[in-house]
Amino acid sequence: MTQERNTFIAAAQALLGPKGFTTDAETMAPWLTDWRGRFTGRALGMASPASTEEVAALVRLCREHGVAIVPQGGNSGMSGGATPDESGEALLLTLRRMNASPRIDSEGRTATCEAGVILQVLHEAAEAQGLRFPLSLGGKGSATIGGLISTNAGGTQVLRHGSMRALVLGLQAVLPDGQVLDQLTPLKKDNRGFDLKQLLIGSEGTLGIVTGATLKLEPAVAARSVLWAGVASLRAARALLLHAEKIAGDALEGFEVMPDHAIDATREYMPSIRTPIEGQHPWHVLIELVADAQGAEALPATAERLLVTAFEQELIADAAIAANEAQADKFWQIRETIPSAERARGPAVQHDISVAVAKMPEFVESAVPVIEAEWPGTRAVGFGHLGDGNIHFHVIAPDGVDPKAWQLGDGKAISRRVHDLVTQAGGSISAEHGIGQLKRDELARLGDPVALGLLRAVKQALDPQGLLNPGKLV
Known part of the structure; x- marks a missing residue:
């Protein structure tokens, strides 16, 4: 290791202390391979700052010494976007220590979070106030708010509520030069030029390091109806979707499709699984309807009307409605087991x-x-x-x-x-x-040249040294 790198490591240790910086190989090892196990890299060290001020100071230090930074949330991404390369020259930056309890504004229906807050923790904090954060996914027990924003995560509720882009009302981030962009205050209307927070959402840590956010909350779900239907084709499933939108309106929160092959795989993988309907069906559809307290009483009738009219229009061959919450969870378990079941095949x-x-x-x-x-x-x-x-x-x-x-x-x-x-x-x-490193070359091959040119121009303007998450996205 060069003297310059030793000087940087000593300065980083002095800045962050023993809890905030390590070069120990055993400590770093679990975070140097991506969740899917496709990419493994090496790192100069692993930094774990405890505040936005420490992140900013660290970025300025990295800039001074020419050290690249790979930001990482819960390391649950699917495209290798938070894994360093094999050079061992980059610093792995984890924000998991920035995990203070979310501040819930019940009246304004917002949550202000540090980047290291786990999604499930946010869910629980909102629920305790009679509210909810309407984005969920399989990795909710490890995914962090900063990572979800940086990758513009989606999930099963995008149909009604949109991806993270639609749920971020305010943002705080450290820019490549160490300055802090602080736009945490949620404004309904703000016409002062570009929407800079949207530039950072989905940028995969290549333009700035998200350190905090103000997020949109919704009233808690007071009732839900989960339906399962067998249909003849994906075109029939699409027709059922249009029908469900017409009958249920804003109550329609989830609409998932699964081929019979995938259902068979779940049965092989987990023999205890029982599908809600009998017989073979080319495609299966999982529908979730939800209502707040005001609409809870009418929801069962809406669910029943949806299925009755779908039968009358010959959109479905068979269907079932979950009788209770436990059964509803079992319906969803089938859908959520598909990736593991397919992988096991x-x-x-x-x-x-x-x-x-x-x-x-x-x-x-x-x-x-x-x-x-x-x-x-x-x-x-x-x-x-x-x-x-x-x-x-x-x-x-x-x-x-x-x-x-x-x-x-x-x-x-x-x-x-x-x-x-x-x-x-x-x-x-x-x-x-996201793109990460998994799809970077494919994006370069297939992306619109004008759009790619703009992406590269923005990257060059904000990070001319190319220190933030090099080798990812663009």
Whole structure:
């Protein structure tokens, strides 16, 4: 290690203290591999500042010494966006110590959080005040608010409430030069130029380090109805979505689709699982309706009317309504088990893609036979958030292949082909998981040149030394 790096490490240790900085390999090891296990890197050290002021001072120190910074939240991302490269020259910056209890403003229906607050902790703090934060996902027990903002996370409630972009009312971040952008105050109207917080949301830590946020809360759910339906095709599921929007209106919060193949996989993976309806159905649909206290009494009737009229219009072949909360949770358990169940069936390449909502049935119906014909023995499976045009399109390897060799060979070629198809359909190669390092080259290959030019120009303007999360996004 050079004398300059030793000087930097000594200065960082003096700034942050023993709790805030370490070079211990064993301590850092769990945070140097991404959640999926696809990327492993090395780090000069790991910094754990306890305040925005410490983050700002650390960034200024890194700038002085030319040390790159890789910000990390809960390390639950899906695209390797929070993992350093193998050079060992970058500093891993974790904000997990910045986790003071969220400040809930019950009257204003907002929560002000530090970046290291865990999503589940925010949920519990809001619920204690009769409110809720309407974004949830499988990693809620580890995902941090800063990470969710930096990746513009989605989840199962985007249909009604939008992604993090729609839920962030105010933002605090440390910029690449160490200055602090403080826009935590939530303003309904603010016409003073660019919306700078939106520039940082979804930038994956390449333009600034999110240290705090003011978030939108909603009234607590007083009642919910969870429905399960079997349908003949994805086009029928789309028709059911339109019908549900018409009948339920704003009560419609979730609309998930699952092919029969995925349901079979969950049964193999977890034999105790029982699907709510009998028989084989090409596609299954999970619908969630919710209401606050004002609409709670009418919700069961709305759910029943939705199914009765759907039967009358021959949109569904069979259906069930969860009888209680425990049964509703079991309905959702099936959906949430699909990724693990598919993974247990063997190696696969996963694609987090989106197209216009109305085009999704056509896309899946056309893409599946193309992929399966060009790579015989594979099985293409799409499932997910049909209501917001986001399908997780997995391609499962043929039986008997070497997992690593297949991933590096056919797997990469398949991903390129899927990305070509979704780009031709006017869609996105990343709906909610971000670009990170996993899709960086594909974005460069397929992205609109004008849009890419703007992204690079903004990056160059704000971070001319390229110190924030190098090798990610752009």
